[in-house]
Amino acid sequence: MLMFPKLPLDEWVESLVDVLEDNLSLVFDMISACINGIVNALAAVMHFPPALLLILAITVVAYYFGRWKFALFTAAGLLLIDNLGYWDNTLDTLALVMTSALISIIIGIPFGVWCAQSERIRNVCTPMLDFMQTMPAFVYLIPAVTFFGLGVVPGVIASVIFAVPPTIRLTNLGIRQVAEDLVEAADAFGSTGSQKLFKLQLPLAMPSIMAGVTQTIMLSLSMVVIASMIGAQGIGADVYRAVTQIKTGQGFEAGLAIVVLAIVMDRMSQYILKKRRRGSNV
Structure with missing residues (x-):
């Protein structure tokens, strides 16, 4: 037996959702159209060539940024995906992941810079980021579907909420780890705030920022199966269909395609970062 009456938290949340839905429906429609346009444009570009x-x-890009072993794995993995019949769905998944990662980066890096420059903003954002990362990803699907309906858009929105915290955290961390004597030297030479940020802090923080971007991409990819539950197309839909129909072989094939895509994207981002470091050290 509870000593105090139960807080009507569920009713408060429902009321807030109703208010947002009634007053911001035009904004949600604009966001939906924008995200749909980005996803469809990326998918069309990738589907165009054979x-x-x-x-x-x-494979050529993989060889340029990595090594011949990575290029060989990339070619073999992508040819396997094509052979198994998941190539078109892989491109649809890649368009969804790229859109989610792009939006997360556009939001995450400025917020990370803001957190690094203001202790008050950092103290406000930290518990919010903890909440976003610990809340089960399935919960994000409920308001996303309410505001944006079924399809790829709520999947992208849920992916962004789930994947944006690493970019914010590591951008903030990277800027804060810039040596204090370098910042003082920039101040002594009369650098403005923007000059200090773009010419000193961001370049030195780039390894940490890129690590956050890589984590964001991987978290976006991990959401593809969950997003398929609300109508997002791609390999996640194949995995979800295999689970519901208890088709172990099909589920293994679709899961293998996701694994190959994840490894290629992860290694590619790491090799790009390493090449950038070598270029900056020359």
């Missing part, structure tokens, strides 16, 4: 030509292009 599969073998696109695989060859990605």
